[in-house]
Amino acid sequence: MHQKKLKLADxxxxxxxxxxxxxxxxxxxxxxxxxxxxxxxxxxxxxxFSLNAAASRLRLQKTKVIAVLINLDSETEQSIDDPFLLKVxxxxxxxxxxxxxELLLSNSFMAGDDWHGxxxxxxxxxxxIVVGQGKQQALIESASKAGMPLVVWGDPKTEADYVxxxxxxxxxxxxxxxxxxxxxxxxxxxxxEPEHAEIGExxxxxxxxxxxxxxxxxxxxxxxxxxxxxxxxxxxLKLRSDGxxxxxxxxxxxxxxxxxxxxLKERYVSIPNDVHIVGFDDIxxxxxxxPSLTTIRQDTKQAGELLVNKLLAQLxxxxxxxxxxxxxxxxxxxx
Amino acid sequence: MHQKKLKLADxxxxxxxxxxxxxxxxxxxxxxxxxxxxxxxxxxxxxxFSLNAAASRLRLQKTKVIAVLINLDSETEQSIDDPFLLKVxxxxxxxxxxxxxELLLSNSFMAGDDWHGxxxxxxxxxxxIVVGQGKQQALIESASKAGMPLVVWGDPKTEADYVxxxxxxxxxxxxxxxxxxxxxxxxxxxxxEPEHAEIGExxxxxxxxxxxxxxxxxxxxxxxxxxxxxxxxxxxLKLRSDGxxxxxxxxxxxxxxxxxxxxLKERYVSIPNDVHIVGFDDIxxxxxxxPSLTTIRQDTKQAGELLVNKLLAQLxxxxxxxxxxxxxxxxxxxx
DNA sequence: GATCTTTATGCAAACGTTTGCAATAGGGCT
DNA sequence: AGCCCTATTGCAAACGTTTGCATAAAGATC
Numbered sequence: 035m036h037q038k039k040l041k042l043a044d045x046x047x048x049x050x051x052x053x054x055x056x057x058x059x060x061x062x063x064x065x066x067x068x069x070x071x072x073x074x075x076x077x078x079x080x081x082x083f084s085l086n087a088a089a090s091r092l093r094l095q096k097t098k099v100i101a102v103l104i105n106l107d108s109e110t111e112q113s114i115d116d117p118f119l120l121k122v123x124x125x126x127x128x129x130x131x132x133x134x135x136e137l138l139l140s141n142s143f144m145a146g147d148d149w150h151g152x153x154x155x156x157x158x159x160x161x162x163i164v165v166g167q168g169k170q171q172a173l174i175e176s177a178s179k180a181g182m183p184l185v186v187w188g189d190p191k192t193e194a195d196y197v198x199x200x201x202x203x204x205x206x207x208x209x210x211x212x213x214x215x216x217x218x219x220x221x222x223x224x225x226x227e228p229e230h231a232e233i234g235e236x237x238x239x240x241x242x243x244x245x246x247x248x249x250x251x252x253x254x255x256x257x258x259x260x261x262x263x264x265x266x267x268x269x270x271l272k273l274r275s276d277g278x279x280x281x282x283x284x285x286x287x288x289x290x291x292x293x294x295x296x297x298l299k300e301r302y303v304s305i306p307n308d309v310h311i312v313g314f315d316d317i318x319x320x321x322x323x324x325p326s327l328t329t330i331r332q333d334t335k336q337a338g339e340l341l342v343n344k345l346l347a348q349l350x351x352x353x354x355x356x357x358x359x360x361x362x363x364x365x366x367x368x369x
Numbered sequence: 370m371h372q373k374k375l376k377l378a379d380x381x382x383x384x385x386x387x388x389x390x391x392x393x394x395x396x397x398x399x400x401x402x403x404x405x406x407x408x409x410x411x412x413x414x415x416x417x418f419s420l421n422a423a424a425s426r427l428r429l430q431k432t433k434v435i436a437v438l439i440n441l442d443s444e445t446e447q448s449i450d451d452p453f454l455l456k457v458x459x460x461x462x463x464x465x466x467x468x469x470x471e472l473l474l475s476n477s478f479m480a481g482d483d484w485h486g487x488x489x490x491x492x493x494x495x496x497x498i499v500v501g502q503g504k505q506q507a508l509i510e511s512a513s514k515a516g517m518p519l520v521v522w523g524d525p526k527t528e529a530d531y532v533x534x535x536x537x538x539x540x541x542x543x544x545x546x547x548x549x550x551x552x553x554x555x556x557x558x559x560x561x562e563p564e565h566a567e568i569g570e571x572x573x574x575x576x577x578x579x580x581x582x583x584x585x586x587x588x589x590x591x592x593x594x595x596x597x598x599x600x601x602x603x604x605x606l607k608l609r610s611d612g613x614x615x616x617x618x619x620x621x622x623x624x625x626x627x628x629x630x631x632x633l634k635e636r637y638v639s640i641p642n643d644v645h646i647v648g649f650d651d652i653x654x655x656x657x658x659x660p661s662l663t664t665i666r667q668d669t670k671q672a673g674e675l676l677v678n679k680l681l682a683q684l685x686x687x688x689x690x691x692x693x694x695x696x697x698x699x700x701x702x703x704x
Numbered sequence: 705g706a707t708c709t710t711t712a713t714g715c716a717a718a719c720g721t722t723t724g725c726a727a728t729a730g731g732g733c734t
Numbered sequence: 735a736g737c738c739c740t741a742t743t744g745c746a747a748a749c750g751t752t753t754g755c756a757t758a759a760a761g762a763t764c
Contacts, residue, residue, distance in 0.1 A: 039490050040490075041749095041750055041751090042750065042751065042752095043750080043751095051713075051714085052713065052714045052715080053714090053715095053750090053751085053752090054713075054714060054715075054716095054752075054753075055712085055713055055714075057751070057752060057753085058713090058752085058753090061752085065711085065712070065713085066712070066713080067711080067712060067713090070712085070713090082483050082485075082486045082490070083486070083490075084483075084486040084487060084490045084491040085491065085750085085751075086427070086490075086491065086492045086749085086750050086751070087491050087492050087493050087751095088423055088426035088427040088432065088492040088749085088750080088751090089427050089492075089719090089749070089750035089751040089752090090750080090751055090752080091423035091719095091751090092421070092423040092424050092427050092718095092719050092720065092721085092749090092750080092751070093718075093719050093750080093751045093752050093753090094719085094751080094752070095719070097423065102474075104462075114459055115456075115653055117452045117455070117653070120452070120455040120456075120458075120459065121450075121455070123455075123474075124449055124455065127439075127474055127476065128478075131476065131478055131479050136473060136475065136479065136493070137473070137474045137475070138471060138472070138473060138474070139437075139462055139472045139473070139474040140471065140472070141462065141466065143463075143466055144466050144471065148417050148419075150417075151417045151418070151419040152419060155374050155375075155417075155418075155419045155421075156419040156420065156421065156422050157421045157422050157423040157424075157720095158422050158471070262653065262654075262656075262657040263656075263657075266657065289653070289657070292654070292657045292658075293657050295659065296657050296658070296659045296661070299659040300659065318450055318452070318597065318624070319627070319654050321597075321598075322597040322598075322601070322624070322627045322628055322631050323627075323631070323658065324630065324631045324634040324635065324659070326631070376719095376720055376721090377720065377721065377722095378720080378721095386743075386744085387743065387744045387745080388720090388721085388722090388744090388745095389722075389723075389743075389744060389745080389746095390742085390743055390744075392721065392722060392723085393722085393723090393743090396722085400741085400742075400743085401742075401743080402741080402742060402743090405742085405743090420720085420721070421719085421720050421721070423719085423720080423721090424719070424720035424721040424722090424749090425720080425721055425722080426721090426749095427719090427720080427721075427748095427749050427750065427751085428720080428721045428722050428723090428748075428749050429721080429722070429749085430749070492750095
């Protein structure tokens with residue numbers, strides 16, 4: 035078993051100095067003689083000493099913690115299933131750590147209605163990153179109004195008085211449409227729910243590109259949930275009722291694209307000969323599927339870093355604005 | 370902006386009681402008259418009051434936090450890519466929350482070498498759940514020896530003096546092999562690295578079933594990393610050098626299976642006619658791939674709950690032992 | 705040698721809870 | 735009236751840091 039926990043005072047006694055000196059030494063305060071500092075740090079290491087974070091946070095009124103708030107499906111309280119969002123969280127985690135902060139993984143269930151109260155007043159975190167397309171606009175709004183340091187992963191073009199980081203969804207939609215057209219598509223189909231802000235932008239970009247080629251007559255929109263199952267079902271249904279009246283698909287996410295692909299393949303629709311498909315996200319699966327999936331890549335690593343940096347800048351009192359990540363078309367076999 | 374943060378003393382003053390009464394009231398302590406309790410709780414709600422978690426933790430010597438330690442690839446410091454592990458984390462999150470605890474998402478990079486010191490002495494968490502096949506056996510061992518409350522996601526058959534929760538990998542391997550054989554496979558191939566504990570068990574179960582049918586002569590093992598890319602490359606290479614000298618694959622994970630499937634499809638090997646495939650995990654993609662993937666389902670929801678419950682039991686001083694989760698063969702088109 | 709800097713350290717208060725113990729009031733009983 | 739018992743509340747200490755201010759020692763300047 036473990037020996038009794040050392041407190042700073044014990045360490046100080048061991049070193050023959052006062053607690054204040056020990057504290058300053060561990061924090062590398064230049065007020066303390068270099069030599070003393072090193073001696074105490076060495077001693078701390080030998081004894082596996084660690085500061086009590088609770089005490090430290092109480093005294094400093096800072097936690098060195100960033101909370102990541104994942105919007106759960108409020109109906110089912112389901113955990114997130116979309117691999118893309120989980121990847122974003124994972125990359126945020128790394129970025130947070132690189133800055134010496136810790137990551138509190140939370141969700142709408144824990145945080146309740148008063149996010150500022152829970153996280154900030156409750157001294158659980160210094161700031162919050164919100165991830166995931168929730169219907170929680172109102173809660174975000176009011177937390178932001180209450181002065182909670184906050185950055186949101188979403189569509190950066192959205193008008194809001196809080197900071198948003200996200201991809202250039204409009205351009206993504208445009209690129210996807212241009213690509214489909216360049217492949218000879220005459221009757222492209224958009225698969226997704228444009229009411230959702232990010233997807234709405236993708237749809238706008240998509241439509242703009244389509245319109246500029248004058249083929250908007252033949253362009254269709256199929257509103258579905260952002261899951262592969264929904265895409266699979268929707269495409270199946272559509273093929274049964276309308277037949278194959280489209281020759282290209284732009285799916286609002288890779289998971290959606292893969293669901294659609296499966297439905298098509300089951301009915302022996304050839305990809306990309308009969309239907310060209312473009313997805314969005316570039317999750318790992320996009321490269322592994324057969325045929326591999328052409329898609330618009332979102333840079334999650336950069337996203338994580340940007341989200342964190344902007345939040346920390348806010349904590350430093352800087353004025354911060356929303357910003358947009360570059361996206362990139364990755365051509366593969368499906369188109 | 371936000372009004373100045375209320376402290377418990379302020380709330381007490383507003384209610385016309387002492388701090389101690391207010392504290393007890395908020396914690397629903399029966400020492401306080403029911404009516405007073407309700408009045409104070411009501412008042413707290415009205416003023417969006419929340420207790421300072423730092424102060425509370427300092428006083429209580431408890432954090433009500435559980436840390437989840439994800440073993441990063443120590444070489445590349447890459448974030449996790451495997452959708453299955455991320456799903457496990459996500460389900461742990463829910464289970465943790467349901468118990469009224471919070472989740473600190475951490476990794477080997479932050480925790481350093483002295484996990485007990487960092488998490489427990491540092492009062493960052495009350496206990497730790499380790500996820501992910503790290504080479505960190507030694508660190509786990511010593512943290513456990515130091516008395517750190519700990520549960521590990523891994524292979525529960527492994528001899529260890531800490532508590533492990535995981536699926537019945539041996540049985541999973543057996544089921545997979547039996548299934549392949551029942552489909553007429555005569556020359557099955559195992560895809561994965563048996564040095565890894567969990568995969569080793571799957572391989573043992575697989576071999577046992579194969580041997581009982583007397584076809585071990587034709588059985589092959591292809592050692593690869595647990596990524597779809599590695600599987601894709603390995604199968605490609607094998608087809609080129611040996612030709613198609615197997616008629617079934619048991620992949621150590623779904624991602625691996627999907628990588629293998631892609632390589633086969635590109636060479637027009639028919640699935641399941643020429644080669645039957647069984648994966649492991651049952652990630653969302655297994656159902657969406659084409660053909661959909663037969664696989665051994667691991668129950669991540671139950672895993673999350675079991676991991677958390679066992680950890681909390683340890684915190685309550687109970688004696689806890691490793692345990693095994695039931696798995697299930699999910700038959701789909703690939704076999 | 706007296707005064708002023710500079711350098712290095714220690715003292716003690718404060719951060720906001722929780723809780724053992726003491727205190728008070730009210731009621732029932734003899 | 736005196737006593738005990740119960741129900742409810744308050745006082746004050748403690749959790750382990752960090753930091754403004756005071757102090758002490760040593761060197762620099764006149």
